[in-house]
Structure formats: C-alpha cells, structure tokens
Amino acid sequence: MLIQVALAVPLFRHFDYLPMASGLPVIGARVLVPFGAQKLVGIVIGHIDEAQSEVPKNKLKAILSVIDDEPIFDDRLLSLANWLSNYYHYPLGDVLSVMMPKLIRQGKPLDLLTTHWRILPSATEADLPARAHKQQAQFAMLKLHGEHGASEDVLLMEGMERSFLTMLEKKGMIERFEKPKAPPKPVSLAKLPLTLTGEQQAVVDAVIGAHESQSYAGILLNGITGSGKTEVYLQAMQHVLEAGQQVLILVPEIGLTPQTRARFASRFAANIVLLHSAMNPTHRLQGWQDCKSGHAQIVIGTRSTILYPFTNLGLIVVDEAHDSSYKQQDSLRYHAADVALYRGAGLKIPVILGSATPSLEHLKLVDDGKLSEYQLLKRAGGASTAKMKLIDARLQSTYQQTTPDGERYNTGLTDALIDAIRRTLDAGEQVLIFLNRRGYAPILLCEACGWQADCPRCDAHLTVHFSNQLINQGNLSQSYLKCHHCDWQSYIPPVCPDCQSQNLDARGMGTTRLSENLHAIFGNPQTSKTVYPIIQIDRDTTRRKDSWEKIYRQINEGKPAILVGTQMVAKGHHFPNVTLVCLPNADRGFLSADFRSPEHTAQLMIQVAGRAGRGDKAGQVLIQTLQPENPLLLKLIRDGYLPFAQALLAERKVMGLPPYRFAALVRCEAKTLAAANQALKDAIAILPKPHHLAVLGPIDAPMTKKNSRYHVQLLLLAKERRQLHHVLNHWWSQVLQLPSAKYLKLTLDIDPISW
Known part of the structure; x- marks a missing residue:
C-alpha cells in the first residue's frame, strides 16, 4: 500500500509516498515527508494500492516520520476541507494548511498539558520591593491559590500579568509546572435569564426545536440594534450547553471578543475559549486543541475559527453576519458565514445569522426559502x-x-x-x-504649485499622521506620512519637493x-x-x-x-x-x-x-x-x-448583478501592466465554448498600482452557480499553466465582495 499526502504547495494534486516499516499512518494524521530538497509536514488523505499510483515505485520516496498516532482531521473535517477546495478552487494541501494553526503546521506534537504556577515555600512578600504595590497585590492573588497553584489561564483571567509571572520565576519565588487538563465541569447558569418578548421566544423555540430533532436550521435573526439579539443567543445556547454540546460564536472584530466573553461569562459557568489572530501561536494551539478535545464549551472567535475542529458542536452563531470582515481577502478566500451554513447543514445543527442590517445575499436566501427569517422590531427594555x-x-x-x-x-x-x-x-x-x-488628514497639498504627497508604490495619496499634543511633548515620531495600503512611510517635508514653497497644507480630516x-x-x-x-x-x-x-x-x-x-x-x-x-x-x-x-x-x-x-x-x-x-x-x-x-x-435583479448572478473574480498581479493584461487576455482565449458566461475585462483594478505591482482583473458572471463552477473546474488549472502567467500572481475569488 502507498500513502497519499496533501502538502501545502500551490499544486492541484496530492503526492504518493512509501510507508515506514512500522506500518501505515492513519488517514487525517500528520506526516513528515521529503519534497525535493525540503522536508514538509503533510496530511494523510488516503491509502492506495501500488498499481493505482501514477508514479513508478522505484521513484517513490518513503515518509520520514509519523507525527500523530490519532487523526487530527476526522472524516467530517476532511469532508469540509474537500468542499472548501472544490468550491473555492484552491489546492487541498493549502486548504488543510489554512485550517491548522502555525505550530501544528510546523509539526509540533499535540498534548493537553497546561502551564500552572505555584509559589515556592521559601518565597514571601518581603522579597518584593515595599513600594511595588502592584507586585505585592499580584503576589497576594497568587498566594490565595495555595501550594497547589493555579493554571496560567485562570491567573490571566483574574488580572495577573504574564510578565509579572516571568519576573517572579527569574527571582526564584515561583515555579511553573505542567498538568494534564481536567475534563470541564457541566455548564451551569451563573445568572438567571431575562424574560423574553414574544418575538425573541419564537427564535429560541425554533433553535431548540431544530436541536432536539437533530436537524439543520438556517436562521436569519433580523433584529434592529438594541433589540436583544444577544439574549436570544444566550437562551438558545443554554439548551445546547445543558445537553453537553459545544457552542461557537463568531464575531467580526478582535475588539468585540473581550466584551462578548464578559457577557457570556456573566451568564454561564463554563469553559470559554477566545480565538483570534492577535493571540500568540502557543495560545492558538491550545485553543485549537480545546475545541477538538471538547474542553472548550463556549468558543468565541473571529472568522478563522469556523475552520477549527469540534468534538460535539451543537450550535453556531454568526453575530453581525453582514460584516465584510467575515470574507477572507487572501489565500483561501472563503466567507465565514457561508462556511458556517455549510458546516451546520453537515452536522445537522442550527445556525443563527444575527444582524440589524442583513446583507442582500442573506435576504435573497430568505426569499429563496433557504433561510428562515425572524424579526425583532422593538428595542429591549422599552x-x-x-x-x-x-x-x-x-x-x-x-x-x-x-x-x-x-x-x-x-x-x-x-x-x-x-x-x-x-x-x-x-x-x-x-x-x-x-x-x-484615521490619521490627521488624507492629503498633503502644496498651495503654491499643487503638488500632492503620493505613495511611490501605490496609486494612493499618503495620509498625514500628526498630533499637536504629542509634538508639543517632544514626540516627533508621531509626525509622518503613511500609505494605508502598503505601509510605506516618510517624514513630512518642511517644504514642497517641487517648488520649495513652505505653503504645505493638510487637506481633509481624519480622526x-x-x-x-x-x-x-x-x-x-x-x-x-x-x-x-x-x-x-x-x-x-x-x-x-x-x-x-x-x-x-x-x-x-x-x-x-x-x-x-x-x-x-x-x-x-x-x-x-x-x-x-x-x-x-x-x-x-x-x-x-x-x-x-x-x-x-x-x-x-x-x-x-x-x-x-x-x-x-x-x-x-x-x-x-x-x-x-x-x-x-x-x-x-x-x-x-x-x-x-x-x-x-x-x-440588482434588473442589472443582473449578485445575488442574482454568481461571480468569480480573477486578479492578476505583475511587474508591468502589459504583462498582467496579456495573461488575462490569454485566459479569456482558452475559455471553453460555449460557456454562457458574461466576461467583463480585463480591466484595471480599482487600485491599479499597489506595493509597486500592477493589478488587473477579470470578472465572470453566470446565471447559475453550477454553470460557473463547471467552467472553472477545468479552465482555472489551465490558466495557471499559461506561458504568459509564469512569474505572475494569479488568484481566483469566488463570490467576491468588491471589484
């Protein structure tokens, strides 16, 4: 038997390897394999007979090591990965890579150990400076946990600072140790729920009904701002949590995660896990494992969390579901709300899309009978x-x-x-x-000759960043020009570079x-x-x-x-x-x-x-x-x-635009505008005929030059989704192999939100 491995390389194929003498690794496990001169971590996606391989056996290489004894991708998660690969036309190996936190991609072993801290018997408050009141208070907080100490997560939630723990460890006052994670206690109410209105109760009943019947329900919760959507989430969650299942809450911004956690923590005594891009790799790894093992009972995260493994997921809530930040804008260009609906249908669980301003796509799904709409038209509390x-x-x-x-x-x-x-x-x-x-002003203009401060790498003006208060304090670093597209920065010139006039004016207004x-x-x-x-x-x-x-x-x-x-x-x-x-x-x-x-x-x-x-x-x-x-x-x-x-x-219906048409946007990025245009013209030339698609382009992108590269795009519109994907299934891989596409960056965006 041979092993089929998916690797994070930009190729629409998998790779065959010989097994080790110890036997075949399980499907869904990580393996370390040779790939050219590199060693890569891949995911086992199948076992095949030698006769089924397109590569002669004498040219096959053996895997180097098996990282996991148990699969980290179960059948459902592999099915999700295959759907993402097929729908977004993205290589399966790259999809699996996106679904894993950095440390897992690097091959770090999985464990369920957590860092704990305890005070050493010889340590006392006298070892700290008498005037260091904050250090004294945090030491006293740690002392309350006794000789057995407490987990780092608990201490951080209590307000402890990680830098303080590290400082005490260097002083020899405390020590860190690892302990296996204990199974979480059953979820209980920390505070009684509020009385629901009739509108709110109808939504909760629909969620509970779908959960009890173990059936999928896609719900659009269309509630005006302040109408009590969060209370609906809380009471719908209660039923799912009491049944011993996990709940996933998606929020559009990192800034909302602490506030959301506080609201859910005040209602439920549960293990709540936060997941977002600002976390360090170790905490993202721990969160990923908590989701997979079931230790995480309530998971609050941004868009990438929808790709995480869950052992017993019972409800998905997408808050502010209209928000454009749910659409990933690079690599795998998925939309978290769409993936949530797909996962809910596969798991046969309810999915709530909550918004005061639903997107036109979601309203169209309601019209098509694919989502059930519930409206909250009154604000809570009168x-x-x-x-x-x-x-x-x-x-x-x-x-x-x-x-x-x-x-x-x-x-x-x-x-x-x-x-x-x-x-x-x-x-x-x-x-x-x-x-x-944001910034001080969007444009720096010379009133004498009309010169403007433009980004040398983008078709954009440089934003003036300036603060009178900080300048008066002597902080000159707060005065500069910056491009918000490529992050290029420069000092604000004292005179106009063209005419040497001192009449430079910051036009417009920023925050x-x-x-x-x-x-x-x-x-x-x-x-x-x-x-x-x-x-x-x-x-x-x-x-x-x-x-x-x-x-x-x-x-x-x-x-x-x-x-x-x-x-x-x-x-x-x-x-x-x-x-x-x-x-x-x-x-x-x-x-x-x-x-x-x-x-x-x-x-x-x-x-x-x-x-x-x-x-x-x-x-x-x-x-x-x-x-x-x-x-x-x-x-x-x-x-x-x-x-x-x-x-x-x-x-939109009259104009034949989404959501009444299905779109795919091809973006081409090159060193010259001519090269980008030629690649897309060649791509149009190899479209299968007849294809029944509306083809618009190639045209310059809204920002043609960005980060010293030129951007051109091609839009494909179809009346039916199946029609669009039928063309893309064969055409896209051919486009990537075009001679004119060599050394260019070509990307495909399914259901783009802007063009």
Missing part, C-alpha cells in the same frame, strides 16, 4: 429607536476655531452639530462622532484632526467652562495590548465624553450613556463606483446610529450632508434599512 435627522451643510455655517496664533480654521463641523454636542455633554451624556478615516478640533472646543479650559475628555478610537489608538479594554472601561464609566471613532465603534458595542451620534461625512459612500458601496454605507450608518439611546435615555442621530436630496440617503432615513435593501435588490 428603549426607543434613535431618531435620525439630516443637517444640510450647504445651509449651515461651519464652526470656526481660533488657534493660539489668532488664525481661524474650519473644524469641518456645522454650528448646529456643535450646539447639539454641547447640549448633550451639558446634560451629562456622551456623544459618538463617526468618521471612517486625529477631528479629535484635536473637538479638544480645542470642548477640552480646553480657555474655551470651555467644563472640560470634557475626547476619546479617539481607531487602529492607531488601539494597537497596543489591552488598549481597547482600557478605552472601553473609560467609556462605560458613563461620564460625559466625546467618542471619535472609525468603523471599530459601529459593531455590536453597548455604550449605555451615548445619546447623540453624529456622522459629519455621510456623502462619500453613496458616490462610490463600487456597486456594493450603497449597501455597505447604509449598513455602517444604521450600525453606528444603533449606538445611540441604548440605555434608558432617548437617542438622536445627526447626519451632516452636502447632498440631502440624495434619493438613496432619503429612502434610508425615511423608510429604514429593510425597504432600502429591498429597493437595492430590485435594482
């Missing part, structure tokens, strides 16, 4: 929906601010918006201002500039009777570890403050004292060339608006616009999201 109001920026004067030098500048906010912010703060409430553009403008108005004791904090929330301010948690705690203290944030603040956060939401730049999304932009803009606006009035106070949303007569904007404000979405669906 809270009223925030009222939305347009401010015509053409008819309003813009608030002018005076600098210490006596110069006046435009804040970008109308007087009406400033007055509303001031009234809200004076009432002891919080304001959220949404601006989906940093807006925060400084607001600080000058509301946070400066010289201009404001009461000084209010300005809290900036974007990738720049939340990059450091635990920074988002600290910001979140500050907001939830409930003190009057202004929150300035990007789309990070739009997703599922609960700020009970925010009563006013301002959108000072609501026009951009409705003017984009991307046909999906109106949908995504409307979702973002509704999600941000949903942060207002979530407590016991009424909320208001002010939308500052230069186009108050825009029909799409008016329909969204007057009729709400669902009628707006139905209008977009009707438009």
Whole structure:
C-alpha cells in the first residue's frame, strides 16, 4: 500500500509516498515527508494500492516520520476541507494548511498539558520591593491559590500579568509546572435569564426545536440594534450547553471578543475559549486543541475559527453576519458565514445569522426559502429607536476655531452639530462622532504649485499622521506620512519637493484632526467652562495590548465624553450613556463606483446610529450632508434599512448583478501592466465554448498600482452557480499553466465582495 499526502504547495494534486516499516499512518494524521530538497509536514488523505499510483515505485520516496498516532482531521473535517477546495478552487494541501494553526503546521506534537504556577515555600512578600504595590497585590492573588497553584489561564483571567509571572520565576519565588487538563465541569447558569418578548421566544423555540430533532436550521435573526439579539443567543445556547454540546460564536472584530466573553461569562459557568489572530501561536494551539478535545464549551472567535475542529458542536452563531470582515481577502478566500451554513447543514445543527442590517445575499436566501427569517422590531427594555435627522451643510455655517496664533480654521463641523454636542455633554451624556478615516488628514497639498504627497508604490495619496499634543511633548515620531495600503512611510517635508514653497497644507480630516478640533472646543479650559475628555478610537489608538479594554472601561464609566471613532465603534458595542451620534461625512459612500458601496454605507450608518439611546435615555442621530436630496440617503432615513435593501435588490435583479448572478473574480498581479493584461487576455482565449458566461475585462483594478505591482482583473458572471463552477473546474488549472502567467500572481475569488 502507498500513502497519499496533501502538502501545502500551490499544486492541484496530492503526492504518493512509501510507508515506514512500522506500518501505515492513519488517514487525517500528520506526516513528515521529503519534497525535493525540503522536508514538509503533510496530511494523510488516503491509502492506495501500488498499481493505482501514477508514479513508478522505484521513484517513490518513503515518509520520514509519523507525527500523530490519532487523526487530527476526522472524516467530517476532511469532508469540509474537500468542499472548501472544490468550491473555492484552491489546492487541498493549502486548504488543510489554512485550517491548522502555525505550530501544528510546523509539526509540533499535540498534548493537553497546561502551564500552572505555584509559589515556592521559601518565597514571601518581603522579597518584593515595599513600594511595588502592584507586585505585592499580584503576589497576594497568587498566594490565595495555595501550594497547589493555579493554571496560567485562570491567573490571566483574574488580572495577573504574564510578565509579572516571568519576573517572579527569574527571582526564584515561583515555579511553573505542567498538568494534564481536567475534563470541564457541566455548564451551569451563573445568572438567571431575562424574560423574553414574544418575538425573541419564537427564535429560541425554533433553535431548540431544530436541536432536539437533530436537524439543520438556517436562521436569519433580523433584529434592529438594541433589540436583544444577544439574549436570544444566550437562551438558545443554554439548551445546547445543558445537553453537553459545544457552542461557537463568531464575531467580526478582535475588539468585540473581550466584551462578548464578559457577557457570556456573566451568564454561564463554563469553559470559554477566545480565538483570534492577535493571540500568540502557543495560545492558538491550545485553543485549537480545546475545541477538538471538547474542553472548550463556549468558543468565541473571529472568522478563522469556523475552520477549527469540534468534538460535539451543537450550535453556531454568526453575530453581525453582514460584516465584510467575515470574507477572507487572501489565500483561501472563503466567507465565514457561508462556511458556517455549510458546516451546520453537515452536522445537522442550527445556525443563527444575527444582524440589524442583513446583507442582500442573506435576504435573497430568505426569499429563496433557504433561510428562515425572524424579526425583532422593538428595542429591549422599552428603549426607543434613535431618531435620525439630516443637517444640510450647504445651509449651515461651519464652526470656526481660533488657534493660539489668532488664525481661524474650519473644524469641518456645522454650528448646529456643535450646539447639539454641547447640549448633550451639558446634560451629562456622551456623544459618538463617526468618521471612517484615521490619521490627521488624507492629503498633503502644496498651495503654491499643487503638488500632492503620493505613495511611490501605490496609486494612493499618503495620509498625514500628526498630533499637536504629542509634538508639543517632544514626540516627533508621531509626525509622518503613511500609505494605508502598503505601509510605506516618510517624514513630512518642511517644504514642497517641487517648488520649495513652505505653503504645505493638510487637506481633509481624519480622526486625529477631528479629535484635536473637538479638544480645542470642548477640552480646553480657555474655551470651555467644563472640560470634557475626547476619546479617539481607531487602529492607531488601539494597537497596543489591552488598549481597547482600557478605552472601553473609560467609556462605560458613563461620564460625559466625546467618542471619535472609525468603523471599530459601529459593531455590536453597548455604550449605555451615548445619546447623540453624529456622522459629519455621510456623502462619500453613496458616490462610490463600487456597486456594493450603497449597501455597505447604509449598513455602517444604521450600525453606528444603533449606538445611540441604548440605555434608558432617548437617542438622536445627526447626519451632516452636502447632498440631502440624495434619493438613496432619503429612502434610508425615511423608510429604514429593510425597504432600502429591498429597493437595492430590485435594482440588482434588473442589472443582473449578485445575488442574482454568481461571480468569480480573477486578479492578476505583475511587474508591468502589459504583462498582467496579456495573461488575462490569454485566459479569456482558452475559455471553453460555449460557456454562457458574461466576461467583463480585463480591466484595471480599482487600485491599479499597489506595493509597486500592477493589478488587473477579470470578472465572470453566470446565471447559475453550477454553470460557473463547471467552467472553472477545468479552465482555472489551465490558466495557471499559461506561458504568459509564469512569474505572475494569479488568484481566483469566488463570490467576491468588491471589484
């Protein structure tokens, strides 16, 4: 017998190897094999007779070692991998590689040992500096666990810092040791559930009914912001957890995982595992093993978690299911919500897609009878929906601010918006201002000759990153130009490189500039009777570890403050004292060339608006616009999201666009534009005929030059999904073998979300 092995190489095939003398490794196990001059870790996917191999036996190599005695990929997980490979037209070996954390791909042995810490008998508080109050407090916390110590996970949840443990170990005060993981205790309620409304109870009953009958149910939970979707998740989970099964909760952003964990931990006494890309490789490995072994009872993770193994999964919840971050944009370009529905159908378990602004694709699935829709139309606790109001920026004067030098500048906010912010703060409430553009300003312009600071590697302007407060503190590193597409950076020039003029002006507004403008108005004791904090929330301010948690705690203290944030603040956060939401730049999304932009803009606006009035106070949303007569904007404000979405669906149907057509996008990346275009022209030439597909391209990508490479794309549209994949099954592998495609990067994106 021979062994078939899938390897993480960009080839649509598997590889045959001779077994070791000890026998055949089990299917689904990892093996170390020779591959050319390399040694690679692969997955055993089959056993075959020698006669079935296309390679002569004298040319076959033997595997080097067997890493796993038991399969790490069971039949169901291998079936999922094969479906992902076939649907997304991605090599099986690469699919399996994506499904494994880094350390497993590298061949690290699996175990269920956990790190524990205990105090050595000779250690006392006197060994620590007397004034190191934080160290004294953390040592006392560890001491409470006695001579047997505690696991590192427990200590970290209690607030212990890993650096402190390492420091004590170096001092010889504590020691680490490994212990096998004990099976988790049965899940119990830590807090009684709330009383459900009739709408909420209908959803919970549907989930329980599907679970008890061991049947698949795809549920679209269409609930307005603040309608109690999380309570529905909790009570649906309770039934599954009490039956001894696991629950997977997917969230779109890393920032939501700690908040979500806290809410679920307050309801259930259970082993809750967090999984996201910011974790170090060791913790990702431990989380993967906990999912596979069943130690993890509640799993909260971002999109890649849907590819993890589960021993007894009973329910999948995809929160904010409309969010575009569920779509992987490189390597295996899967959509986590689609994979969740596929896994649910295979496991015969319920899957909940929760959203206040469902995607058009999910609404189409409801129309087709493939999802059951349940609506939550009222906010929980009797809270009223925030009222939305347009401010015509053409008819309003813009608030002018005076600098210490006596110069006046435009804040970008109308007087009406400033007055509303001031009234809200004076009432002891919080304001959220949404601006989906980080940095200080998007453009650096020379007023003398018109020069602009552009990225030398991309077709994009460099964003100005600048902070007056940090510059005044002597931190000059906070002043620079940066490309948000390739991360290229440079210093801000003192004069124009073209004409040597000093009249360089930062045009436009990012979150940093807006925060400084607001600080000058509301946070400066010289201009404001009461000084209010300005809290900036974007990738720049939340990059450091635990920074988002600290910001979140500050907001939830409930003190009057202004929150300035990007789309990070739009997703599922609960700020009970925010009563006013301002959108000072609501026009951009409705003017984009991307046909999906109106949908995504409307979702973002509704999600941000949903942060207002979530407590016991009424909320208001002010939308500052230069186009108050825009029909799409008016329909969204007057009729709400669902009628707006139905209008977009009707438009898409007439135009023959997704979700009424099925799309595949071929992207080509090359050193020259001509080479990329030629490769796609050659690809079109070998399409089978007749193919009955709409072929659009080759055309330049929305950003033609990125990171010193040129990008061109080709769009294929089909009336039927089967029709599209029938063509791709044979054509795509031929495209990759084209002579003109050599040394180019060609990728295929099934169901792309933008082009």
